[in-house]
Amino acid sequence: MVFPFCADKRYLCSIMQINLSHCAVGEAIEIVSIEDDFIATKLIEMGVTEKLQTKVVLIAPLGDPIAIDINGFILSIRKAEARKILVKKLSRNQNAILS
Amino acid sequence: MKVALLGNPNTGKSSIFNLLTGLRQQVGNFPGVTVEKKSGFFMDGKDRIDIIDFPGTYSLIARSIDEAVVSKVLEDKKHKDYPDQILAVVDASRLENNLFLFTQLYDFQLPMVLVLNMWDLAEKQGIHIDLEKLQEAFPDISIITTNARVGLGKERITTALRDAKSRNNTKFIQPVPEQNDELKDKLNREIAKKRKEKISQLIASVQIKNEKPERKLLDKFFVHPVSGYLFFLFVLLVMFQSIFSFASYPMELIDSAFGFLSEWSSERMPAGVLNDLICQGIIPGIGGVLIFIPQIALLFFFIGILEETGYLSRVVFIMDRIMRPLGLNGKSVVPLMSSLACAIPGVMSARTIGNWKERLITILIAPLMSCSARIPVYTLLIALVIPEGYFFGFINIQGFVLFGLYLLGIVGALLTAFVLKLIIKNKSKGFMLLELPSLKAPRWGNVFYSVIEKVKVFLLDAGKIIIAISILLWFLASYGPGTKMEDARNRSMQSEKFINASESDQAGIKSAAGLENSYIGHLGKFIEPAIQPLGYDWKIGISLITSFAAREVFVGSISTIYAVQADGDNTKGLLESMRNEKRQDGTPTYNLASGMSLMVFYVFAMQCMSTLAVVKRETQSWKWPIFQLVFMGVMAYVFSWITYLALV
Numbered sequence: 105m106v107f108p109f110c111a112d113k114r115y116l117c118s119i120m121q122i123n124l125s126h127c128a129v130g131e132a133i134e135i136v137s138i139e140d141d142f143i144a145t146k147l148i149e150m151g152v153t154e155k156l157q158t159k160v161v162l163i164a165p166l167g168d169p170i171a172i173d174i175n176g177f178i179l180s181i182r183k184a185e186a187r188k189i190l191v192k193k194l195s196r197n198q199n200a201i202l203s
Numbered sequence: 204m205k206v207a208l209l210g211n212p213n214t215g216k217s218s219i220f221n222l223l224t225g226l227r228q229q230v231g232n233f234p235g236v237t238v239e240k241k242s243g244f245f246m247d248g249k250d251r252i253d254i255i256d257f258p259g260t261y262s263l264i265a266r267s268i269d270e271a272v273v274s275k276v277l278e279d280k281k282h283k284d285y286p287d288q289i290l291a292v293v294d295a296s297r298l299e300n301n302l303f304l305f306t307q308l309y310d311f312q313l314p315m316v317l318v319l320n321m322w323d324l325a326e327k328q329g330i331h332i333d334l335e336k337l338q339e340a341f342p343d344i345s346i347i348t349t350n351a352r353v354g355l356g357k358e359r360i361t362t363a364l365r366d367a368k369s370r371n372n373t374k375f376i377q378p379v380p381e382q383n384d385e386l387k388d389k390l391n392r393e394i395a396k397k398r399k400e401k402i403s404q405l406i407a408s409v410q411i412k413n414e415k416p417e418r419k420l421l422d423k424f425f426v427h428p429v430s431g432y433l434f435f436l437f438v439l440l441v442m443f444q445s446i447f448s449f450a451s452y453p454m455e456l457i458d459s460a461f462g463f464l465s466e467w468s469s470e471r472m473p474a475g476v477l478n479d480l481i482c483q484g485i486i487p488g489i490g491g492v493l494i495f496i497p498q499i500a501l502l503f504f505f506i507g508i509l510e511e512t513g514y515l516s517r518v519v520f521i522m523d524r525i526m527r528p529l530g531l532n533g534k535s536v537v538p539l540m541s542s543l544a545c546a547i548p549g550v551m552s553a554r555t556i557g558n559w560k561e562r563l564i565t566i567l568i569a570p571l572m573s574c575s576a577r578i579p580v581y582t583l584l585i586a587l588v589i590p591e592g593y594f595f596g597f598i599n600i601q602g603f604v605l606f607g608l609y610l611l612g613i614v615g616a617l618l619t620a621f622v623l624k625l626i627i628k629n630k631s632k633g634f635m636l637l638e639l640p641s642l643k644a645p646r647w648g649n650v651f652y653s654v655i656e657k658v659k660v661f662l663l664d665a666g667k668i669i670i671a672i673s674i675l676l677w678f679l680a681s682y683g684p685g686t687k688m689e690d691a692r693n694r695s696m697q698s699e700k701f702i703n704a705s706e707s708d709q710a711g712i713k714s715a716a717g718l719e720n721s722y723i724g725h726l727g728k729f730i731e732p733a734i735q736p737l738g739y740d741w742k743i744g745i746s747l748i749t750s751f752a753a754r755e756v757f758v759g760s761i762s763t764i765y766a767v768q769a770d771g772d773n774t775k776g777l778l779e780s781m782r783n784e785k786r787q788d789g790t791p792t793y794n795l796a797s798g799m800s801l802m803v804f805y806v807f808a809m810q811c812m813s814t815l816a817v818v819k820r821e822t823q824s825w826k827w828p829i830f831q832l833v834f835m836g837v838m839a840y841v842f843s844w845i846t847y848l849a850l851v
């Protein structure tokens with residue numbers, strides 16, 4: 105599914121915050137904030153915290169769920185939850201530090 | 204001494220449990236909840252150490268009933284399972300993530316042993332943990348390292364448990380006063396955040412990580428839109444082919460062994476009620492339970508391998524989005540798959556689903572998947588009413604009908620799920636955070652123990668009910684109101700047919716006459732008007748009722764009714780007498796219309812007391828099993844009626 109505004113969003117991604125559900129595989133990102141208190145608690149328990157640097161490693165065939173890498177541990181998250189996770193894309197420089 | 208074994212999922216907790224207890228394991232339930240309790244013991248010199256293996260969890264703030272039991276037991280000092288010590292297992296290669304639950308447990312102030320499992324794996328990945336510094340952070344507990352996967356560390360755990368340190372009231376996080384429900388989520392989040400930050404600081408000082416582990420390419424293959432689904436289909440195919448082909452031999456063996464045992468003991472015991480009860484009620488009842496073991500064992504052997512390797516969570520990952528519009532969950536795939544063998548382990552395996560609504564729908568539709576108990580019914584009726592031959596020269600017609608019946612069950616299950624999704628109200632938040640553990644070779648010991656455990660659960664829980672129902676059915680079939688049965692038997696002995704028949708046929712004619720006048724015969728006649736529109740007579744009615752014990756009883760009771768010996772798989776004698784069976788107007792009872800209608804009835808009807816009992820236990824009320832009985836009954840009636848009308 106390609107929405108006309110999708111390309112814009114990708115562009116905005118590099119300069120402002122987007123949610124995790126819009127990130128492509130392999131993009132280096134940093135988690136900025138998580139909306140829902142209950143979901144946030146569950147995510148913290150599994151290692152997903154604010155300021156965590158991560159990337160999407162797998163996307164299921166129908167685009168949902170997605171899986172992110174937390175220090176070598178792979179966590180699958182449904183898109184509904186991913187939408188509550190605001191992230192920012194890391195620039196190339198930071199990307200280089202990550203990998 | 205009672206020891207609680209606690210830890211995150213995928214930390215090798217069950218390897219440690221198996222290492223410590225071996226075969227001295229038991230499966231039961233935590234009091235008041237349906238969560239399975241695995242316990243075992245070992246001897247340390249003269250002391251008996253009891254270990255309770257709690258469900259794996261990431262935190263004490265529960266998200267499924269499985270996880271809720273952990274905090275329930277630990278917060279209640281009077282609880283029957285309240286431990287004297289905690290044995291906490293963490294994966295050394297993932298220390299930072301695993302410390303979350305550990306530090307929560309640490310604050311309970313119980314004597315504690317921290318096991319850093321998978322020590323070798325951590326070293327291989329270039330992770331170095333400074334044990335002295337870790338000990339400084341948690342001074343009043345013992346910390347040891349193990350490699351349970353290869354069987355290393357039993358001695359170290361035993362010693363640590365024996366020399367348990369007493370706690371000096373050190374806490375990782377200071378407790379905060381309780382809050383009302385509105386603020387609870389916010390408070391939990393704040394505490395979790397504080398805990399996590401403290402853990403990160405600790406990790407920075409105790410752990411050095413040299414390199415990042417490489418991601419395996421295999422995952423790309425397993426979740427690929429084409430290869431992922433194809434591989435999953437292939438795995439299913441191999442699984443069911445093996446279950447059906449390998450299980451049939453031990454099943455036949457059990458079947459004939461119990462048939463022989465019945466005959467043998469009936470000849471050697473004095474005739475009478477006790478003889479009948481034992482040889483016609485109890486022994487066949489036990490046989491009817493044991494016959495399911497090969498299939499259950501094989502199914503859980505395969506599921507065990509899929510779980511152990513970590514592949515199962517990839518299946519959940521690729522199936523989740525497909526199952527969700529139906530009100531199901533990626534995790535529903537396993538219970539539904541299991542139900543193709545038997546709905547009982549299927550319903551039991553739905554416990555891993557955290558969301559109450561998704562779990563309930565999975566449980567409710569599981570019995571619609573055609574289980575193996577329907578196979579004898581399907582094969583008998585197909586042989587009876589479907590002609591042999593081929594479509595287009597290569598598709599076997601009989602095989603095609605069998606495939607169609609399975610498909611009908613699956614489609615029916617999924618459509619029902621969709622309807623139930625609209626009806627049932629949701630009780631809990633729907634979310635799924637699932638760990639995809641690294642792929643590895645299975646630990647055969649763990650697979651073996653999980654097979655033993657599942658078989659035990661089946662024998663203890665479902666077995667009791669199946670035996671009880673068999674005895675009840677035996678009673679209903681052996682006795683009738685007043686002297687009607689005896690009279691009918693005597694009358695049959697004077698008939699011309701009886702006098703001309705051979706000796707073995709004579710016994711059959713006699714018992715058929717008796718059955719017609721037994722309680723169950725009366726029941727069959729009572730329901731005849733209701734089932735006539737579907738094309739059935741009272742004899743089929745009896746078989747429908749007796750099928751409540753187990754569906755395959757259909758074949759046995761129909762053969763008793765037609766007074767022939769069903770000799771194992773050789774149903775020729777039975778087939779012939781069924782073919783010759785005529786209605787009052789002289790047309791055959793079993794034609795394409797009534798045969799197909801009967802098969803469709805078996806696809807949908809909830810004819811299994813054992814499943815109902817398990818559903819009652821899993822949902823904690825009679826409401827859902829009764830609902831299930833009714834909606835499946837209505838589906839069966841309506842669809843077989845339509846089938847009959849369409850074909851007649």
